[in-house]
Amino acid sequence: MVRSVGRDGPRFAVLRLEVDDRIAHLPGQHYVVRLRAEDGYTASRSYSIASAPGDDLVEICVKQLANGEVSEFLADVVQPGDELEVRGPLGGWFVWDGESPALAVGGGSGVVPLVAMLRYARETGHRDRICLVAAAATHDDLPYVDEILGGCNVVALSRATAPGGRPAGRLSADDLRPLLRPDQVVYVCGSAGFAEATTRLLVDLGVAPTAIRVERFGPSA
Protein backbone atom coordinates (compact mmCIF):
# COMPACT_ATOMS: atom_id res chain seq x y z
CA MET A 1 0.00 0.00 0.00
CA VAL A 2 1.24 3.46 -0.84
CA ARG A 3 1.78 5.43 2.36
CA SER A 4 3.07 8.66 0.88
CA VAL A 5 3.90 10.31 -2.44
CA GLY A 6 6.38 13.16 -2.26
CA ARG A 7 8.52 15.12 -4.65
CA ASP A 8 12.25 15.70 -4.95
CA GLY A 9 12.61 18.63 -7.32
CA PRO A 10 10.64 18.92 -10.56
CA ARG A 11 11.60 15.54 -12.05
CA PHE A 12 11.42 12.98 -9.25
CA ALA A 13 8.59 11.46 -7.26
CA VAL A 14 9.36 9.63 -4.01
CA LEU A 15 6.93 6.88 -3.07
CA ARG A 16 6.95 5.19 0.32
CA LEU A 17 5.32 1.79 0.39
CA GLU A 18 4.11 -0.51 3.11
CA VAL A 19 4.80 -4.02 1.83
CA ASP A 20 2.91 -6.98 3.31
CA ASP A 21 5.07 -9.98 4.30
CA ARG A 22 8.11 -7.97 3.36
CA ILE A 23 11.46 -9.72 2.85
CA ALA A 24 14.46 -7.73 4.06
CA HIS A 25 16.54 -6.24 1.26
CA LEU A 26 20.18 -5.36 0.83
CA PRO A 27 21.10 -1.91 -0.45
CA GLY A 28 21.35 -2.00 -4.24
CA GLN A 29 18.37 -4.31 -4.80
CA HIS A 30 15.20 -3.33 -6.63
CA TYR A 31 11.46 -3.92 -6.74
CA VAL A 32 9.31 -4.51 -9.78
CA VAL A 33 6.08 -2.52 -9.82
CA ARG A 34 3.30 -3.96 -11.97
CA LEU A 35 0.27 -1.91 -12.98
CA ARG A 36 -2.88 -3.58 -14.23
CA ALA A 37 -5.55 -1.85 -16.31
CA GLU A 38 -9.22 -2.86 -16.30
CA ASP A 39 -8.84 -4.56 -19.69
CA GLY A 40 -6.09 -6.82 -18.32
CA TYR A 41 -3.21 -4.86 -19.86
CA THR A 42 -0.17 -4.82 -17.57
CA ALA A 43 2.99 -2.75 -17.46
CA SER A 44 5.96 -3.48 -15.19
CA ARG A 45 9.05 -1.47 -14.36
CA SER A 46 12.01 -1.99 -12.06
CA TYR A 47 12.78 0.63 -9.42
CA SER A 48 15.79 0.64 -7.14
CA ILE A 49 15.11 0.76 -3.43
CA ALA A 50 16.22 4.03 -1.83
CA SER A 51 15.50 3.10 1.77
CA ALA A 52 17.77 1.32 4.21
CA PRO A 53 16.85 -2.21 5.32
CA GLY A 54 15.87 -0.93 8.78
CA ASP A 55 13.25 1.48 7.42
CA ASP A 56 9.66 0.47 8.24
CA LEU A 57 8.68 1.35 4.67
CA VAL A 58 10.17 0.68 1.24
CA GLU A 59 11.05 3.87 -0.58
CA ILE A 60 11.39 4.11 -4.35
CA CYS A 61 12.26 7.15 -6.42
CA VAL A 62 10.64 7.52 -9.84
CA LYS A 63 12.06 9.74 -12.54
CA GLN A 64 9.24 11.25 -14.55
CA LEU A 65 9.76 10.67 -18.22
CA ALA A 66 7.81 12.56 -20.87
CA ASN A 67 4.86 10.41 -21.85
CA GLY A 68 6.11 7.65 -19.56
CA GLU A 69 3.22 5.26 -19.22
CA VAL A 70 4.32 4.02 -15.80
CA SER A 71 6.41 6.90 -14.44
CA GLU A 72 3.72 9.53 -15.02
CA PHE A 73 1.12 7.31 -13.43
CA LEU A 74 3.25 6.77 -10.33
CA ALA A 75 4.11 10.47 -10.07
CA ASP A 76 0.73 12.03 -10.87
CA VAL A 77 -2.09 9.56 -10.32
CA VAL A 78 -1.08 7.45 -7.35
CA GLN A 79 -2.31 8.61 -3.95
CA PRO A 80 -1.66 7.45 -0.40
CA GLY A 81 -3.88 4.46 0.32
CA ASP A 82 -3.65 3.01 -3.21
CA GLU A 83 -2.62 -0.61 -3.57
CA LEU A 84 0.25 -1.43 -5.91
CA GLU A 85 1.41 -4.88 -7.01
CA VAL A 86 5.11 -5.13 -6.20
CA ARG A 87 7.68 -7.88 -6.30
CA GLY A 88 11.02 -7.94 -4.57
CA PRO A 89 13.58 -7.48 -3.36
CA LEU A 90 15.33 -8.58 -6.57
CA GLY A 91 18.94 -8.67 -7.68
CA GLY A 92 21.85 -10.42 -6.04
CA TRP A 93 24.84 -8.84 -7.75
CA PHE A 94 24.61 -5.08 -7.41
CA VAL A 95 24.33 -5.21 -3.62
CA TRP A 96 26.44 -3.97 -0.76
CA ASP A 97 26.80 -6.07 2.37
CA GLY A 98 27.69 -3.05 4.48
CA GLU A 99 31.02 -4.64 5.41
CA SER A 100 33.50 -4.03 2.59
CA PRO A 101 34.74 -0.49 2.03
CA ALA A 102 32.79 0.87 -0.91
CA LEU A 103 32.90 3.67 -3.45
CA ALA A 104 29.54 4.35 -5.08
CA VAL A 105 29.32 6.44 -8.25
CA GLY A 106 25.90 7.33 -9.63
CA GLY A 107 24.62 9.37 -12.56
CA GLY A 108 21.21 11.08 -12.24
CA SER A 109 18.59 8.67 -10.95
CA GLY A 110 21.38 6.07 -10.79
CA VAL A 111 22.14 7.43 -7.31
CA VAL A 112 18.97 5.88 -5.88
CA PRO A 113 20.39 2.43 -4.97
CA LEU A 114 23.55 4.18 -3.75
CA VAL A 115 21.48 6.35 -1.40
CA ALA A 116 20.19 3.11 0.10
CA MET A 117 23.85 2.13 0.68
CA LEU A 118 24.56 5.50 2.31
CA ARG A 119 21.51 5.16 4.55
CA TYR A 120 22.52 1.63 5.49
CA ALA A 121 26.00 2.82 6.47
CA ARG A 122 24.42 5.50 8.63
CA GLU A 123 21.95 3.03 10.14
CA THR A 124 24.70 0.58 11.11
CA GLY A 125 27.03 3.29 12.42
CA HIS A 126 29.65 2.73 9.72
CA ARG A 127 29.40 6.00 7.83
CA ASP A 128 33.16 5.78 7.09
CA ARG A 129 32.79 2.63 4.97
CA ILE A 130 31.32 4.32 1.92
CA CYS A 131 31.82 7.41 -0.23
CA LEU A 132 29.18 8.44 -2.76
CA VAL A 133 29.91 10.41 -5.90
CA ALA A 134 26.76 11.79 -7.55
CA ALA A 135 26.89 13.30 -11.03
CA ALA A 136 24.30 14.91 -13.29
CA ALA A 137 23.87 17.80 -15.70
CA THR A 138 21.92 20.03 -13.32
CA HIS A 139 20.56 19.97 -9.78
CA ASP A 140 17.11 19.07 -11.16
CA ASP A 141 18.53 15.87 -12.67
CA LEU A 142 19.75 14.55 -9.32
CA PRO A 143 17.55 13.33 -6.48
CA TYR A 144 18.56 13.28 -2.79
CA VAL A 145 21.19 16.01 -3.22
CA ASP A 146 20.81 17.47 0.28
CA GLU A 147 21.20 14.05 1.83
CA ILE A 148 24.27 13.19 -0.24
CA LEU A 149 26.21 16.38 0.57
CA GLY A 150 28.76 15.99 3.35
CA GLY A 151 31.54 13.69 4.47
CA CYS A 152 33.66 12.27 1.68
CA ASN A 153 30.73 12.44 -0.75
CA VAL A 154 30.97 14.48 -3.95
CA VAL A 155 28.20 16.14 -5.93
CA ALA A 156 29.34 17.00 -9.46
CA LEU A 157 27.19 18.90 -11.95
CA SER A 158 28.41 19.28 -15.52
CA ARG A 159 26.46 22.46 -16.26
CA ALA A 160 26.40 24.31 -12.94
CA THR A 161 28.35 24.90 -9.78
CA ALA A 162 27.29 22.10 -7.46
CA PRO A 163 25.84 22.62 -4.00
CA GLY A 164 28.97 21.97 -2.00
CA GLY A 165 30.99 24.24 -4.27
CA ARG A 166 32.46 22.01 -6.97
CA PRO A 167 32.77 24.05 -10.18
CA ALA A 168 30.75 23.02 -13.24
CA GLY A 169 32.32 20.22 -15.24
CA ARG A 170 31.96 16.59 -16.15
CA LEU A 171 32.96 13.96 -13.63
CA SER A 172 36.71 13.46 -13.97
CA ALA A 173 39.57 11.35 -12.71
CA ASP A 174 40.38 14.16 -10.27
CA ASP A 175 37.01 13.68 -8.58
CA LEU A 176 37.54 9.95 -8.14
CA ARG A 177 41.28 9.61 -7.47
CA PRO A 178 41.25 10.85 -3.84
CA LEU A 179 38.49 8.37 -2.95
CA LEU A 180 40.16 5.19 -4.18
CA ARG A 181 41.29 2.53 -1.75
CA PRO A 182 42.92 -0.76 -2.69
CA ASP A 183 40.44 -3.04 -0.92
CA GLN A 184 37.22 -1.38 -1.98
CA VAL A 185 34.29 -2.51 -4.10
CA VAL A 186 33.18 0.13 -6.61
CA TYR A 187 29.51 0.43 -7.56
CA VAL A 188 28.62 2.33 -10.73
CA CYS A 189 24.98 3.02 -11.57
CA GLY A 190 23.53 5.18 -14.30
CA SER A 191 22.71 5.35 -17.98
CA ALA A 192 24.72 3.21 -20.37
CA GLY A 193 26.78 6.22 -21.46
CA PHE A 194 27.49 7.29 -17.89
CA ALA A 195 28.44 3.74 -16.89
CA GLU A 196 30.81 3.38 -19.84
CA ALA A 197 32.54 6.72 -19.24
CA THR A 198 32.82 6.14 -15.49
CA THR A 199 34.12 2.59 -15.65
CA ARG A 200 36.71 3.76 -18.19
CA LEU A 201 37.87 6.50 -15.78
CA LEU A 202 38.12 3.96 -12.97
CA VAL A 203 40.03 1.38 -15.00
CA ASP A 204 42.41 4.10 -16.23
CA LEU A 205 42.99 5.04 -12.58
CA GLY A 206 44.11 1.46 -11.92
CA VAL A 207 40.93 -0.02 -10.43
CA ALA A 208 40.68 -3.73 -11.28
CA PRO A 209 37.66 -4.44 -13.52
CA THR A 210 36.75 -7.30 -11.17
CA ALA A 211 36.33 -4.78 -8.31
CA ILE A 212 33.69 -2.83 -10.26
CA ARG A 213 30.00 -3.70 -10.23
CA VAL A 214 27.86 -1.95 -12.77
CA GLU A 215 24.14 -1.35 -13.06
CA ARG A 216 23.24 0.23 -16.38
CA PHE A 217 19.80 1.24 -17.40
CA GLY A 218 18.35 2.35 -20.67
CA PRO A 219 15.32 4.47 -21.37
CA SER A 220 12.53 2.96 -19.33
CA ALA A 221 9.34 4.93 -19.62
Place this chain on the structure above:
Amino acid sequence: MAVTRGFTRRRERDDRLPPGQYDVGADWPVLTAEVTPNVDPQRWTISVDGLVARPTTWTWDQAHALPQSEYHGDIHCVTTWSKLGTWFGGVSVDVLLDAAGLLVDSGFVMATSTTGYTTNLPLDDVRGGKAWIAWSHEGTPLTPDHGGPARLLVPHLYFWKSAKWVIRLTVMDHDEQGFWERNGYHDRGDPWLEQRYQGD
Protein backbone atom coordinates in the same frame (compact mmCIF):
# COMPACT_ATOMS: atom_id res chain seq x y z
CA MET B 1 -4.40 -9.57 -8.86
CA ALA B 2 -6.58 -6.51 -8.58
CA VAL B 3 -6.82 -3.70 -11.10
CA THR B 4 -4.59 -0.72 -10.29
CA ARG B 5 -6.84 2.25 -9.54
CA GLY B 6 -6.67 4.85 -12.27
CA PHE B 7 -4.26 3.02 -14.59
CA THR B 8 -5.07 2.74 -18.28
CA ARG B 9 -2.94 1.70 -21.20
CA ARG B 10 -1.47 4.44 -23.34
CA ARG B 11 -0.03 2.32 -26.09
CA GLU B 12 -1.55 0.09 -28.69
CA ARG B 13 -0.42 -3.44 -28.04
CA ASP B 14 1.81 -4.97 -30.69
CA ASP B 15 1.19 -8.72 -30.99
CA ARG B 16 4.94 -9.26 -31.22
CA LEU B 17 5.38 -8.05 -27.61
CA PRO B 18 5.39 -10.75 -24.91
CA PRO B 19 3.47 -9.93 -21.71
CA GLY B 20 4.92 -7.10 -19.64
CA GLN B 21 7.27 -5.91 -22.39
CA TYR B 22 7.37 -2.55 -24.18
CA ASP B 23 8.82 -1.53 -27.52
CA VAL B 24 12.02 0.57 -27.41
CA GLY B 25 11.73 1.47 -31.08
CA ALA B 26 15.07 2.35 -32.65
CA ASP B 27 16.93 2.40 -29.31
CA TRP B 28 18.95 -0.50 -28.05
CA PRO B 29 19.59 -0.19 -24.31
CA VAL B 30 22.83 -1.59 -22.92
CA LEU B 31 22.63 -3.71 -19.79
CA THR B 32 25.69 -5.43 -18.40
CA ALA B 33 26.88 -6.15 -14.90
CA GLU B 34 30.54 -5.70 -15.75
CA VAL B 35 33.08 -3.39 -17.29
CA THR B 36 32.91 -3.61 -21.09
CA PRO B 37 36.01 -5.54 -22.23
CA ASN B 38 37.91 -4.57 -25.33
CA VAL B 39 38.43 -7.81 -27.24
CA ASP B 40 40.64 -7.83 -30.33
CA PRO B 41 38.81 -9.93 -32.95
CA GLN B 42 42.12 -11.46 -34.04
CA ARG B 43 42.63 -12.79 -30.54
CA TRP B 44 39.00 -13.86 -30.03
CA THR B 45 38.17 -17.56 -30.38
CA ILE B 46 35.02 -19.60 -29.94
CA SER B 47 35.22 -23.11 -28.50
CA VAL B 48 32.80 -25.97 -28.12
CA ASP B 49 33.77 -28.44 -25.42
CA GLY B 50 32.28 -30.73 -22.80
CA LEU B 51 30.32 -33.76 -23.99
CA VAL B 52 31.35 -33.62 -27.63
CA ALA B 53 33.37 -36.04 -29.76
CA ARG B 54 35.79 -33.38 -31.04
CA PRO B 55 36.28 -30.36 -28.75
CA THR B 56 36.96 -27.58 -31.26
CA THR B 57 38.18 -23.99 -31.22
CA TRP B 58 37.65 -21.58 -34.13
CA THR B 59 39.55 -18.34 -34.63
CA TRP B 60 37.77 -15.23 -35.93
CA ASP B 61 38.79 -16.04 -39.50
CA GLN B 62 37.92 -19.74 -39.19
CA ALA B 63 34.49 -18.90 -37.75
CA HIS B 64 33.86 -16.48 -40.62
CA ALA B 65 34.77 -19.21 -43.11
CA LEU B 66 31.87 -21.34 -41.82
CA PRO B 67 28.42 -21.07 -43.47
CA GLN B 68 26.93 -17.76 -42.32
CA SER B 69 23.33 -17.13 -41.41
CA GLU B 70 21.13 -14.34 -40.16
CA TYR B 71 18.36 -13.87 -37.63
CA HIS B 72 15.56 -11.47 -38.49
CA GLY B 73 13.07 -10.83 -35.71
CA ASP B 74 12.63 -9.54 -32.18
CA ILE B 75 14.67 -9.55 -28.97
CA HIS B 76 13.37 -9.27 -25.41
CA CYS B 77 15.20 -8.09 -22.29
CA VAL B 78 14.04 -9.16 -18.84
CA THR B 79 14.11 -5.48 -17.78
CA THR B 80 10.92 -5.18 -19.92
CA TRP B 81 12.15 -3.68 -23.18
CA SER B 82 11.83 -5.45 -26.50
CA LYS B 83 13.39 -4.49 -29.78
CA LEU B 84 11.20 -5.48 -32.70
CA GLY B 85 12.13 -6.24 -36.28
CA THR B 86 15.90 -6.18 -35.96
CA TRP B 87 18.52 -8.47 -37.45
CA PHE B 88 21.89 -10.06 -36.73
CA GLY B 89 24.48 -11.95 -38.75
CA GLY B 90 26.86 -14.70 -37.69
CA VAL B 91 27.06 -18.46 -37.64
CA SER B 92 24.36 -20.83 -36.43
CA VAL B 93 25.25 -22.71 -33.23
CA ASP B 94 24.06 -25.83 -35.09
CA VAL B 95 27.11 -25.57 -37.36
CA LEU B 96 29.47 -25.52 -34.38
CA LEU B 97 27.69 -28.36 -32.54
CA ASP B 98 27.62 -30.50 -35.69
CA ALA B 99 31.34 -29.98 -36.23
CA ALA B 100 32.13 -30.88 -32.64
CA GLY B 101 29.79 -33.89 -32.63
CA LEU B 102 27.34 -34.03 -29.73
CA LEU B 103 27.73 -37.08 -27.45
CA VAL B 104 24.34 -36.49 -25.80
CA ASP B 105 20.81 -36.34 -27.22
CA SER B 106 19.56 -33.99 -24.57
CA GLY B 107 21.31 -31.92 -21.98
CA PHE B 108 22.44 -28.41 -21.24
CA VAL B 109 24.94 -25.84 -22.41
CA MET B 110 26.95 -23.36 -20.37
CA ALA B 111 28.01 -20.27 -22.29
CA THR B 112 31.11 -18.47 -20.99
CA SER B 113 32.38 -14.97 -21.82
CA THR B 114 35.83 -13.37 -21.72
CA THR B 115 34.72 -11.63 -18.52
CA GLY B 116 33.87 -14.90 -16.79
CA TYR B 117 30.13 -14.23 -17.24
CA THR B 118 28.21 -17.47 -17.64
CA THR B 119 24.66 -18.46 -18.52
CA ASN B 120 23.03 -21.88 -18.70
CA LEU B 121 20.67 -23.07 -21.43
CA PRO B 122 18.88 -26.30 -22.30
CA LEU B 123 20.60 -27.86 -25.32
CA ASP B 124 17.32 -27.81 -27.23
CA ASP B 125 17.25 -24.01 -26.95
CA VAL B 126 20.51 -23.60 -28.85
CA ARG B 127 19.94 -26.06 -31.71
CA GLY B 128 17.43 -26.41 -34.49
CA GLY B 129 18.01 -22.91 -35.91
CA LYS B 130 17.34 -21.10 -32.63
CA ALA B 131 20.77 -19.75 -31.69
CA TRP B 132 23.73 -18.00 -33.31
CA ILE B 133 27.20 -16.71 -32.60
CA ALA B 134 26.50 -13.19 -33.88
CA TRP B 135 29.10 -10.64 -34.94
CA SER B 136 27.04 -8.14 -36.87
CA HIS B 137 23.89 -6.16 -36.15
CA GLU B 138 21.86 -4.67 -38.98
CA GLY B 139 24.83 -4.96 -41.29
CA THR B 140 27.55 -3.40 -39.14
CA PRO B 141 30.07 -5.06 -36.79
CA LEU B 142 28.71 -5.66 -33.29
CA THR B 143 30.10 -2.94 -31.00
CA PRO B 144 31.82 -3.86 -27.69
CA ASP B 145 28.98 -2.50 -25.52
CA HIS B 146 26.56 -4.83 -27.30
CA GLY B 147 28.89 -7.82 -26.94
CA GLY B 148 31.26 -7.35 -29.87
CA PRO B 149 33.26 -8.74 -31.41
CA ALA B 150 30.84 -11.67 -30.98
CA ARG B 151 27.99 -12.68 -28.71
CA LEU B 152 25.67 -15.58 -28.30
CA LEU B 153 22.22 -14.83 -29.75
CA VAL B 154 19.24 -16.83 -28.45
CA PRO B 155 16.41 -14.49 -29.37
CA HIS B 156 13.49 -16.65 -28.24
CA LEU B 157 14.69 -16.37 -24.62
CA TYR B 158 15.26 -13.27 -22.46
CA PHE B 159 18.38 -11.52 -23.62
CA TRP B 160 20.62 -12.22 -20.62
CA LYS B 161 20.88 -15.72 -22.11
CA SER B 162 22.53 -14.15 -25.18
CA ALA B 163 25.92 -13.88 -23.50
CA LYS B 164 28.05 -10.98 -24.68
CA TRP B 165 31.74 -11.54 -25.59
CA VAL B 166 31.10 -15.29 -25.74
CA ILE B 167 34.13 -17.55 -26.11
CA ARG B 168 32.96 -21.01 -25.08
CA LEU B 169 29.95 -23.32 -25.18
CA THR B 170 30.26 -26.31 -22.86
CA VAL B 171 27.90 -29.24 -23.45
CA MET B 172 26.78 -30.89 -20.21
CA ASP B 173 24.45 -33.76 -19.28
CA HIS B 174 23.14 -31.83 -16.24
CA ASP B 175 22.09 -28.26 -15.56
CA GLU B 176 24.27 -25.76 -13.68
CA GLN B 177 23.35 -22.19 -12.94
CA GLY B 178 25.13 -19.28 -14.61
CA PHE B 179 25.72 -15.75 -13.34
CA TRP B 180 22.23 -14.23 -13.33
CA GLU B 181 20.60 -17.57 -12.61
CA ARG B 182 22.57 -17.83 -9.35
CA ASN B 183 21.45 -14.28 -8.66
CA GLY B 184 17.76 -15.04 -8.81
CA TYR B 185 16.91 -15.17 -12.50
CA HIS B 186 15.10 -18.03 -14.17
CA ASP B 187 16.94 -21.10 -15.51
CA ARG B 188 15.12 -21.02 -18.85
CA GLY B 189 13.83 -17.46 -19.37
CA ASP B 190 10.97 -17.79 -21.88
CA PRO B 191 9.55 -14.27 -22.36
CA TRP B 192 6.15 -15.59 -23.52
CA LEU B 193 5.80 -17.42 -20.19
CA GLU B 194 7.30 -14.45 -18.29
CA GLN B 195 9.98 -16.68 -16.77
CA ARG B 196 11.88 -13.73 -15.33
CA TYR B 197 12.89 -14.94 -11.87
CA GLN B 198 13.47 -18.25 -10.10
CA GLY B 199 10.03 -19.64 -9.25
CA ASP B 200 8.20 -18.10 -12.23
